[in-house]
Amino acid sequence: MKKKTLPIVFLILSSLFCSAQDQIYSQFYNAPLYLNPALTGQFEGSIRFNALYRNQWTGLASDYSYLHASGDLNFPEIRSGFGLMFNRSSEGTAYLVKNNIAASYAYIIPGDNFTLSFGLQGGITNLKLDWSKLVFGDQIDVNTGYNPGLISGAERPNVDSRFYFDAAAGANLVYGKAMLGLAAHHINHPDESLTGINTKLPIRLSANLGYQIALIPDQYNRDGTYVIPSVVVYKQENITSFSVGAQFKYKGVNVGAWFRKNGLSNGSDAVVFSAIFDIFSKNKNGEKFRVGISHDATTSKLNYANTGGTTELGVSYQKYFPGSGNYGEYNGLRCYDFY
Template sequence: MNRHRSYSFLFVLLLSVAARAQDIHFSQFYETPLLRNPSLAGLFTGDYRVQTVFRDQWNSFTDAYRTGSLNAEVKWPVGQTSDYFTTALQVLYDKAGTAALTTTELLPALNYHKSLSDEKPMFLSLGFMGGLVEKTLDLSKVTTNSQFNGTAYDPALPNGETILTPNVHYLDGSIGISFNTSFGPDNANTMYAGFAYHHLNRPKNSFYKNPAIELDPKIVFSGGLKVGVNDYSYFTLYADYSRQGPSIETIGGVLYTYKLGPDPDNYPYSFTIGTMARWNDALIPIVKLEMNSFNLGLSYDINVSRLNTVSNSRGGFELSLSYTGLLNRDHERTTNGKFHDPRF
């Protein structure tokens, strides 16, 4: 019997089980703030931001994962107060396995930033995100042992599976809260900390229409710290801890950024290098180039888990691109001549 043909569907089932236990993740997780916590929307210097990340994982030894994320955020002042709110949209696409298990998410988000200080940027933020998720399976690519006719694989034979539909649709929702502030000389340093609760409605997502199969809620603790070294350089630290059912993920690391140009307050370029680590899974070297309002990042997972005997330490390649800008409006609320709004 040609056994490898029967493994494609098994691989998809394993992917489905993994998807139930743990959400899709990125190594440049700081470039997907809404997937971490909807209350992190709007924590940037500027009025709007667009970010995209593409991930290609484990294709060195199997047809595994290709994932893309796109999010957009716009920050708005609230009347004559020092408060802000952010409107945002998260789009996610993921294709996994030989049978093309595909997930598409369209998730609008809203975040309110309550000012806690008239002296400097300090905000308590509450965010909500929710929308439509679709999962599909290409049954034409599914092969099982039931299609073995005794001598060879026969695609005309039924696969023996009781999948009722290759399409699953459901609504999903998340909520989060975060605190962010600036500190130090001229309030040049910034930090944030937050907590999020994802899949609060425990959506059903079974291809077999099994009501017992549902997404486990996920909790995420997130933090970030940006500290200046001098006028031209600074360190940025990021960390996330998440738990979903029996699965736990801890990821964090540090980036070092150096500004290029004669004026550190209005520099045209900057260069960043650093490393993230996903506990018991991967080391992730990262390089990043900022060109005016554009940021381009590149990372690669060096697998250090038990899977490295198969992957030869090869993991996931990731590319990120973001753009941040200002709208044509008068910023009246400033502190010491600088914008007084949520930032990081």
């Protein structure tokens, strides 16, 4: 009886717990608008597209998958960036699905040796739960375990879907070979309750810091060899998580290793390995297509044997519009050069 019911209980609790916290991407650099709205338009080009898929804990029977897609435009002539992003998450046995679409704007201030940007973001989120997938105590037989033929007498809420407005703001500074970003999401504390009890979504704070160390320098940050140590910190209500690591960048290849610590546990949460490949890069118009892959090896009490780890796949494309005269703006001080 215990062996059959405990996994069900664990997955239900996991689903409910995860719904209160935002997903964290290991390839945060492939989801720039999700990390910080101030990164909108922060790239060398006129247009950029990013997509990232995360399949979490593949060894568990339940589904934890996340999708991010974004597109943004860079307008140096008005020192602005405009973007649009879509996020989707599916969590747990109850298929708790969250869809979000948001627009973002960033104002960029260039200097001789710095680039400072401020960003705002706003969008609509839909949260939906499939109550038919939930398992209640009166559907579990003491002899046979869970019986899908038993109809639960538990009273279910009339609402299984909710829409709400969500807002974010951030700032980012590139100074010489260093980059620092700060952002706050859910600053309007939206109510995402499906039970009628007011449940405010806590603010998610994030900070990212990176530094570019040139081993073999290159004037335009394209063909040199670099080591880029970085730190990313997230805090949402009483949950704090941080990742610290470094990437080795050589021409069109970028490999990295990260250590992630989750505030819920005494030890580490995961060790992350990543690789990025530039399939082609045409320097004359800034055209670049990237493919990234990363894998999280779980090191917490859930352990790797049970979870199977987490895999992320990401792609990115950027270029200048034909005839654009903006190539090389902002003295090459762009956030994208840090990854």
